[in-house]
Amino acid sequence: MAEKRVERxxxxxxxxxxxxxxxxxxxxxxxxxxxxxEGLGEHAFEDDRTQAKGNHPLDxxxxxxxxxxxxxxxxxxxxxxxxxxxxxxxxxFDAFIGASFAEIFAGNCTALGLPCVTLxxxxxxxxMDTVELDPGQEVAIDxxxxxxxxxxxxxxAGIRDGTRQQLLDxxxxxxxxxxxxGDAIERAAERLPYLGDFSR
Amino acid sequence: MSPPKxxxxxxxxxxxxxxxxDGQTQLFIGLHLIHEVTxxxxxxxxxxxxxxxxxxxxxxxxxDHIIPTDSQLRPxxxxxxxxxxxxxEQSCREHDVALFDPASGLQGIVHVIxxxxxxxxxxxxxxxxxxxxxxxxxxxxxxxxxxxxxVRDVLTTQCLALARPQxxxxxxxxxxxxxxxxxxxxxxxxxxxxxxGGVGYAYEYGGAVIEHMTLEERxxxxxxxxxxxxxxxxxxxxxxxxxxxxxxxxxPGGEAFDRxxxxxxxMSSDPQAGFDDRVDLEGGEIEPTVTWGINPGQNCxxxxxxxxxxxxxxEERASIAEALAxxxxxxxxxxxxxxxxxxxxxxxxNGRISDLREASRVAKTGKVKPSVxxxxxxxxxxxxxQAEEEGxxxxxxxxxxxxxxxxxxxxxxxxxxxxxxxxxxASSSNRNFKGRQGSPRGRTLxxxxxxxxxxxxxxxxVDVREIL
Numbered sequence: 001m002a003e004k005r006v007e008r009x010x011x012x013x014x015x016x017x018x019x020x021x022x023x024x025x026x027x028x029x030x031x032x033x034x035x036x037x038e039g040l041g042e043h044a045f046e047d048d049r050t051q052a053k054g055n056h057p058l059d060x061x062x063x064x065x066x067x068x069x070x071x072x073x074x075x076x077x078x079x080x081x082x083x084x085x086x087x088x089x090x091x092x093f094d095a096f097i098g099a100s101f102a103e104i105f106a107g108n109c110t111a112l113g114l115p116c117v118t119l120x121x122x123x124x125x126x127x128m129d130t131v132e133l134d135p136g137q138e139v140a141i142d143x144x145x146x147x148x149x150x151x152x153x154x155x156x157a158g159i160r161d162g163t164r165q166q167l168l169d170x171x172x173x174x175x176x177x178x179x180x181x182g183d184a185i186e187r188a189a190e191r192l193p194y195l196g197d198f199s200r
Numbered sequence: 201m202s203p204p205k206x207x208x209x210x211x212x213x214x215x216x217x218x219x220x221x222d223g224q225t226q227l228f229i230g231l232h233l234i235h236e237v238t239x240x241x242x243x244x245x246x247x248x249x250x251x252x253x254x255x256x257x258x259x260x261x262x263x264d265h266i267i268p269t270d271s272q273l274r275p276x277x278x279x280x281x282x283x284x285x286x287x288x289e290q291s292c293r294e295h296d297v298a299l300f301d302p303a304s305g306l307q308g309i310v311h312v313i314x315x316x317x318x319x320x321x322x323x324x325x326x327x328x329x330x331x332x333x334x335x336x337x338x339x340x341x342x343x344x345x346x347x348x349x350x351v352r353d354v355l356t357t358q359c360l361a362l363a364r365p366q367x368x369x370x371x372x373x374x375x376x377x378x379x380x381x382x383x384x385x386x387x388x389x390x391x392x393x394x395x396x397g398g399v400g401y402a403y404e405y406g407g408a409v410i411e412h413m414t415l416e417e418r419x420x421x422x423x424x425x426x427x428x429x430x431x432x433x434x435x436x437x438x439x440x441x442x443x444x445x446x447x448x449x450x451x452p453g454g455e456a457f458d459r460x461x462x463x464x465x466x467m468s469s470d471p472q473a474g475f476d477d478r479v480d481l482e483g484g485e486i487e488p489t490v491t492w493g494i495n496p497g498q499n500c501x502x503x504x505x506x507x508x509x510x511x512x513x514x515e516e517r518a519s520i521a522e523a524l525a526x527x528x529x530x531x532x533x534x535x536x537x538x539x540x541x542x543x544x545x546x547x548x549x550n551g552r553i554s555d556l557r558e559a560s561r562v563a564k565t566g567k568v569k570p571s572v573x574x575x576x577x578x579x580x581x582x583x584x585x586q587a588e589e590e591g592x593x594x595x596x597x598x599x600x601x602x603x604x605x606x607x608x609x610x611x612x613x614x615x616x617x618x619x620x621x622x623x624x625x626a627s628s629s630n631r632n633f634k635g636r637q638g639s640p641r642g643r644t645l646x647x648x649x650x651x652x653x654x655x656x657x658x659x660x661x662v663d664v665r666e667i668l
Contacts, residue, residue, distance in 0.1 A: 019519055020395055020495050024633040028640070029612045033266060033280045035240035035287050047640035074396035077429065077495070078633060079612075080331040081238065082347035103399055103431050104331055104345055111349035162363050165222035173349070175249075178357040181217050181226055185254070185357060188217045188228040194324055195230065195258070198452040198460040 006113050006167040009095040010140035011067030013131040013150070016057045021071060022078035023105060027087045029079075040083055041090025058091070062135040070128055070139075071098040075116075076105025085109045095141050097148060097157075099124050110163050113172045117141055118158035119148065126152045143167055204470035207323075207436055208367045208402050211342045211467060215325045217359055224361045230324040231258055231341075232354045233310045234297070236288045237265040237614065238329030242351035243291040253295040255358040260319060261292050262300040264309045266614045269577050269604035272302045281615065295355075306449075308580020308606045311335040311548035315419060316582050318448025321460070322437035323467035327354050332548050332630065334425040337434030338418035339441055340467060342402070344431060365400055365432065366476035371407035374483040379665035381558070382417035383424075383550060383628070383648040385409065387489040387499045389481065390428040395497040398430025401477070404469065405435050409483035415444040416554040423549045424630050427496040436468040488664055490535050491632045491646040493523030498632075499646070502663045505534050526634060527643050528622075536661050538645065542625040543574045543656035544637075545649045546604075547611040550628035551579025553586045555649040559628075560595040562653035565667050568600035569659030575617055576601045577609040601656065613638025626655035 031043045049056040057063055069088065075098045076084060085108045088096075096109065096116045106116045119127060130152040131139065139150045141157065143164055148157045166172040189195050205213075217226040232255075234242075239261070246253070253259055266281045276282040285301070292299040300306040300313060307313070311332055314320040322340035326333060329351040336343035346353075350360055372385055390397075403425050405418075413421065418435045425433025442461050445451045452460040487501030498520070500506065508531030509521040524531060529538070545551075545559050556578065568574055576596050578584035584606055587593055593603045610617040611629035618638025619625055625637055625644050632644035645661065654664045 018522065022495070022631075022633045024612075024631070024636050028635055029614045029638070032237050032614060033284065035284060036244070037241055047635045050640065074399070074429070077395060078331065078426075078631060080329060080333075080345040080347050082241075082349060085347075100396060100399060102396070102429065104347060104426075108347035108349065111347060160363060162220075162223040166224075169222065171222065174361040175349075175353050175356055177220055177222075178226055178353055178359045178361060181357070181359065184217050185228065185359060188215065189255070189358070192214065192228070192230060192324075193463050194321060194460070198456040198463070 003113060003170045003173045005170040006115060006172065007144055008140060008142050009068065009115065010138050011094065012063070012065060012135060013068045013070045013139040014057050014063035014066035015128045015132050016069060016071045017128065019073035020077055021075050023076055023081050023084040024078055026076065026084040027081065032081060032083055037083065037086040040087035044087040044091040067092055067094045068139050068141065069093045069096050070131060071096060073099040075101050077102040080104045082108045085112055085114055089114060097127070097141070110166060110172050111174065113167065115141060115143060115159065115167055117148065119155055123155040127155065204472035204474070206367050206404060206469040206473040206475065207340055207434060207467055208342060208404065211323055211325060212364060220361055224363050226359050227325060227362050229327045229354050229358055229360060231319055231326045232358070233314055233326065233328040234259065234261045234351065235265055235310050235330065236263045236284045238348050239291065239351055240284065240287045241348045242355055245352045246355055249356065251356045253297060253355050256296045258358065259297045259355070260300065261288060261297055262307055262310050262313055263288060265608045265612065267607040268615045269607050269609050269617055272605050278616070305581055308582065309548045309551060309608055311423065312551060312579035312583065315339065315415070316580060318445055318451035321445065322441060322464035327360060331426045332423050334431065334433045335419050335423040335548055337422040337425070337432060338415055340434055340437035340464065342432055342434060345426060365402045367404055368398070368401045368477040368479065369404045369406060369475040371480045372405070372409035372483045373407045373480060374409060376409055376483050376486060379488055379650065379668050380486050381648040381650065382413060382420040384486050384489040385483065386421045386424040387491070387496065387646065388486045390424065390497045391499050392481065393428055393479065395427060395495050396429040398425065398428040401430050402432035402434070403430040404475065405433060410435055411438065414554060415440060416552045419552065420549055424496065427630060437464050488648065488651050490651065490661055492527065492529060492535050494526055494632060494634050496630065496632060496646060498523050500535055502536050502661065505532050506530070508532050536663060538661045539624070539659060540572060540626045540645065540655050540661065541623040542619060543572055543652050544610040544625055544627040544629060545652050546575065546577030546579065546609050547629040548579065549630040550649045551577060551583065553583050555628065556583070556587050556592050559649040559653040560592045562650050562657065562664060562667055563595050563599040563601060566599065566657040568656045572656050572659055574601045574656050575604055575610055577604045578606045580606050610637050612636065626652045626661065628652045
C-alpha cells in the first residue's frame with residue numbers, strides 16, 4: 001500500500017514570519033469538535049486572520065495560490081492535533097519550510113506526505129525577503145538533492161534521513177510498513193514481562 | 201558486562217520490533233490510551249482498511265476533552281459533544297476496547313486516570329493522541345504524544361515508526377523553598393532551555409529535588425516536557441513509584457507484584473549511563489513562577505519584572521515585543537499585582553488530589569474576589585471523590601470557588617468553560633498560547649494551583665509564600 005513518492009515540490013511560497021507559532025493558532029480547539037477532518041481548510045489560522053483584519057499572509061492576494069508555507073522557528077509547537085497539518089493541507093499547502101519544526105507536528109506532516117524542511121537562519125531570511133519581494137516566483141524543494149531553489153539561488157535544505165527516505169520511497173504512510181512486520185509484533189509482545197509474567 | 205544504559209535505552213531496546221528500511225525503529229507500544237477528540241478519524245481509517253484493533257486489551261479509552269463540567273448527564277446538552285462521545289462509545293463496543301465513561305466512576309483526564317488505575321507502569325511504552333502523554337514518564341515509562349494517523353498505526357499494529365531521540369539528563373539539585381512546586385520547577389526548566397530546546401531529545405529528570413518529589417509532583421514535571429519541545433520526559437522509578445503502584449486496579453497483585461518491582465527496578469538508568477547532554481539547575485533558586493507571555497517559556501519568578509525587548513537578546517526581541525503587545529503588559533513592570541478575571545485550577549498538569557489540597561490551604565485564607573470567575577475542576581472522578589471525602593470541595597465552595605465535574609475544561613476550552621473577550625486568567629494548566637482558553641484575545645498566566653488560588657482571593661497575582 002505504498003503512497004505517492006514525494007521527490008520534488010514546486011510552487012509559490014507564502015511567508016509567515018514569527019517564531020513558536022503553535023497548533024492552537026493554526027487551528028483553534030473549537031474546530032476539533034468534529035469526527036472528520038473535512039472542512040478544516042477554511043479555518044486555518046482563523047483567529048490570527050480575524051485579528052489581522054485582512055493583513056495576514058494567508059489573506060494576502062500576493063500569496064494567493066501558494067503551496068509552500070515559509071515559517072520561522074519551532075513552527076507547529078504545542079498540541080499533537082493532526083487537525084493542524086490537515087487544515088493547512090486542505091487550505092492548499094503541500095510543504096513547509098522553516099528554521100525548525102516541533103517534533104509531533106513534523107511527524108504528523110510526514111504521515112500526510114507533507115515535507116517539513118529546514119534552512120539555516122541566513123538562508124531562510126534571504127528566502128523570505130526574496131519571496132516577499134517577488135511572490136510570483138517558483139520555490140522548489142528537491143528532496144533527492146536536499147535543496148531549495150528560488151530566485152535567491154539554490155540553498156542546502158535540512159530534513160531527517162529517515163523522513164526523507166519515507167517521502168522518497170512513498171512509505172510515509174507508516175501503517176503499511178508497520179503491518180509488514182507480521183507476527184514479529186506478537187513475538188515482541190511476548191518478550192515483555194508486563195504482558196506475560198506479571199500482567200493482569 | 202554490557203555497557204551502562206539509560207532507562208530510555210533499555211525501554212527502547214526492549215520494545216524494538218525491527219529496524220525499518222528508512223532507518224527508523226518499529227517500536228512496540230505496551231499501552232495505548234485514547235479519548236474522544238483525536239480517535240474518531242483513526243477509527244474511520246481502520247474501518248476503511250477493514251482491520252481490527254490489534255491489541256484491544258492494551259487499549260483504554262476515556263472522555264475528557266470535550267465533556268462539560270457543569271452537568272455530565274446524558275444526553276449532553278452540547279449536541280456535538282454528545283456526537284463525539286457516542287462515536288467513541290460505538291468504536292469501543294465494536295472493537296472490544298474498555299471505556300471509562302462517566303457512568304463507570306473511573307472517568308477522568310486520560311493522563312490522570314492512567315496513573316491512578318495503575319495502567320501507567322515503569323519500563324513500558326505508552327502512546328496517546330495528546331501531546332501531554334509525556335506525563336506518564338513520571339513512572340519511568342517512555343510515553344509519546346501522537347497525531348491521529350499514528351493513533352491509527354497503534355490501533356492496527358500496536359506499533360509506532362519512530363526515530364530514536366537523544367537523551368538529555370536534567371539534574372535539579374538542592375531543595376525547593378516553601379510555596380515552590382513541581383510546576384515552578386518545570387516552568388523554570390523551560391525558561392532556561394527554551395520552548396524548542398528539547399526538540400529531538402527525551403528528558404531524564406533527576407537530582408535531589410526530583411528524587412524527593414511525590415509521584416504526583418513528578419507527573420506535573422513530566423507533563424510539561426513537551427512545552428520545552430521534548431516529546432518524552434521521565435524520572436527513574438524508585439521506592440515511591442512502587443509504593444504508589446501497590447494495590448492499584450491494574451497493578452500486578454500478590455507475588456506478581458514483587459516480580460514486577462524486580463523488573464521495574466532493572467529498567468532504571470544504570471549509575472554510569474551516558475547522556476547526550478546534561479544540564480544542572482539549583483532548586484533553591486527557583487521562585488513561584490508565572491508566565492507573562494504567549495508561550496510557556498516566557499515566564500519569570502513572582503518577584504521579578506517583565507523583560508523589555510530593547511534589553512533582550514536580538515533573536516528574542518520580536519517575540520517578546522509580540523507577547524507584551526498581545527498581553528498589553530508594559531516592559532519592566534512587575535508581574536506581581538497583575539489583575540486577573542478568571543481562576544482555573546485543574547488540567548492534566550495540576551488537577552490531582554495533591555494540587556487540590558495545596559490550593560485548598562490557600563482557599564482557607566480568604567474569599568474569592570467577587571470580580572473573579574473561578575473553576576476548580578478535579579482531574580478525574582476518583583480525584584473528585586477523594587476531595588469530597590476530605591471536605592476540600594466544601595473548603596473551595598465556602599471560599600467562593602466554583603466546584604466542577606472532571607474533565608480538561610478551560611485548559612483548552614473545547615467545552616463551555618472559556619475566557620471571554622480580553623479576560624486574563626490565572627491558570628494551573630500548561631499552555632498560555634494566544635486564544636488557548638477559548639477567547640481568541642483571551643490571556644493566560646500559568647502558575648501553580650496554590651498561586652492560582654491566591655490570585656483568585658486577591659484578584660491579582662500575589663506571592664503565595666506570603667500567604668502560606
